[in-house]
Every structure is written in C-alpha cells, then in structure tokens.
Amino acid sequence: MEALGIDIGGSGIKGAPVDIVKGALTRERLRIPTPIPSRPKAVAAVVARIVEHFSWTGPVGVTFPGVVIDGVTRSAANVDQAWIGEDARELFTKATGLPVVVLNDADAAGVAEMAIGAGRGRAGVVLMLTLGTGIGSALFIDGHLVPNTELGHLEIRGKEAEKRASGSAREDHNLSWDRWAGRVEEYLQHIDALFSPSLIIIGGGVSKKSEKFLPGMTVRAPIVPATLQNEAGIVGAAMAAAEQ
Numbered sequence: 001m002e003a004l005g006i007d008i009g010g011s012g013i014k015g016a017p018v019d020i021v022k023g024a025l026t027r028e029r030l031r032i033p034t035p036i037p038s039r040p041k042a043v044a045a046v047v048a049r050i051v052e053h054f055s056w057t058g059p060v061g062v063t064f065p066g067v068v069i070d071g072v073t074r075s076a077a078n079v080d081q082a083w084i085g086e087d088a089r090e091l092f093t094k095a096t097g098l099p100v101v102v103l104n105d106a107d108a109a110g111v112a113e114m115a116i117g118a119g120r121g122r123a124g125v126v127l128m129l130t131l132g133t134g135i136g137s138a139l140f141i142d143g144h145l146v147p148n149t150e151l152g153h154l155e156i157r158g159k160e161a162e163k164r165a166s167g168s169a170r171e172d173h174n175l176s177w178d179r180w181a182g183r184v185e186e187y188l189q190h191i192d193a194l195f196s197p198s199l200i201i202i203g204g205g206v207s208k209k210s211e212k213f214l215p216g217m218t219v220r221a222p223i224v225p226a227t228l229q230n231e232a233g234i235v236g237a238a239m240a241a242a243e244q
C-alpha cells in the first residue's frame with residue numbers, strides 16, 4: 001500500500017509517495033520553499049501543488065511543526081501565528097479534495113523510526129527528539145505514541161530548551177560542537193531524570209553528524225542517532241495516513 005507523505009517545515013515543504021510496508025519513497029521527493037509568511041492558505045496551496053505534482057488520489061498525511069489535536073493546530077512556535085486554532089485537516093482536505101491526516105512533525109518522524117528505524121521492535125518508554133529548527137519530541141510506550149509531548153519547551157537555565165540546544169541554536173549562537181554538545185547533554189540529563197526512557201533517538205539534521213556530539217555523553221539512557229534522517233517526517237506522515 002502507498003500513501004502520500006508531506007512534511008511542513010520552517011523553510012521547506014517536502015512530499016513524496018511512500019511504500020508503507022518498506023517505509024521507502026517510491027518517487028523522488030518534491031521540495032517547495034515554505035511561503036513567507038507561512039500563513040495557512042499559502043501553505044495549503046503548496047500542499048495542493050505537491051498532490052498535483054504526483055497526480056495523487058489516495059490517502060495523504062501532513063506533518064505540522066506544532067501541537068495538533070483532532071486535526072486542529074494549537075501552537076505555532078516556528079510558523080505564522082495564524083495557525084493557532086486553525087482546522088488544518090479541513091483546510092488541507094478542501095485544498096486537495098482528498099482525505100488528509102495531520103500530525104505533529106516530531107510525532108511523524110518518531111512513528112517512522114519506531115516502525116523501520118532506530119526504534120524498531122523496542123518496547124518500554126522510547127523517546128525521539130528532533131534537534132532541528134526547534135526541538136520536537138515523540139514519546140512511545142510499547143510502540144504506542146503519546147502525541148504532542150512538546151519537550152523542546154522544557155525550561156533549562158530559565159530558557160526554553162530549544163533556544164539553547166536545537167540544531168539552529170548551535171548555528172545562531174556560533175557554538176562549537178563541544179559547547180553545543182554540553183548543552184544537549186544537560187537537556188538530555190533533565191529528560192532522563194523526568195522520563196527514565198529505555199532509549200533516546202536523536203533525529204533532525206544533526207543526526208547525520210552524531211559522531212561530533214554523541215560520544216562522551218554520560219546520560220544513563222542509551223542514545224542513538226535516527227536512521228531515516230531527512231525522510232522520517234514524510235514516511236511517518238504517510239504511515240499515519242495509511243493507518244486511518
């Protein structure tokens with residue numbers, strides 16, 4: 001079975017059809033820059049363009065970088081504030097004429113990692129953290145997702161964790177890998193103390209460079225890089241759509 005996965009990010013909106021069983025893209029993904037400002041209507045038009053590009057007529061899964069409850073977007077840390085309270089599921093369904101499932105971006109990436117990546121077959125409490133523009137989180141208990149955990153907004157030293165330890169925080173503050181690794185470690189220690197996960201999976205762009213910051217971590221919980229990297233959001237969104 002195939003479903004179309006679309007991943008909405010702060011700078012790009014990416015989509016591709018996905019073979020749900022293999023968790024693999026069946027066609028080359030299409031990336032369109034996120035409109036500025038990233039208002040709902042403009043973003044929905046891009047989602048519709050991606051559907052058209054693939055002449056898609058089946059189920060569609062769309063990720064959103066904020067809280068999503070029953071298809072309604074409830075927060076907007078790194079996108080236009082107009083998303084707060086928007087019925088995204090209805091908006092995208094109207095724009096595409098197809099059934100659409102909307103879920104948080106980190107939750108989608110986690111769903112894919114648990115199915116075919118670093119979390120495959122792992123029981124107990126597993127936490128996926130994406131260190132990208134913000135910090136996203138996906139919490140699993142025996143493979144079941146607890147949606148919208150938003151652990152990037154935990155406070156560390158009086159600041160939101162994602163302002164100190166996300167991938168963009170490293171670039172914005174010109175931090176060396178070592179200094180940034182120290183901040184990530186402090187954050188992960190805090191997470192470990194609160195959740196005692198049996199595994200932490202680190203996703204986001206930096207997961208490709210995990211050798212620069214993961215060795216030397218003294219956090220009790222085992223920490224591994226994500227294996228799907230860039231495509232996890234697309235794959236997880238498609239999996240969520242196929243499940244409905």
Ligand code: BGC
Pocket residue numbers: 064065066067075077078104105106107130132133134135136137150152162
């Ligand atoms: C948002 C999360 C999102 C994460 C990664 C955070 O700022 O609050 O919902 O998963 O960024 O995009």
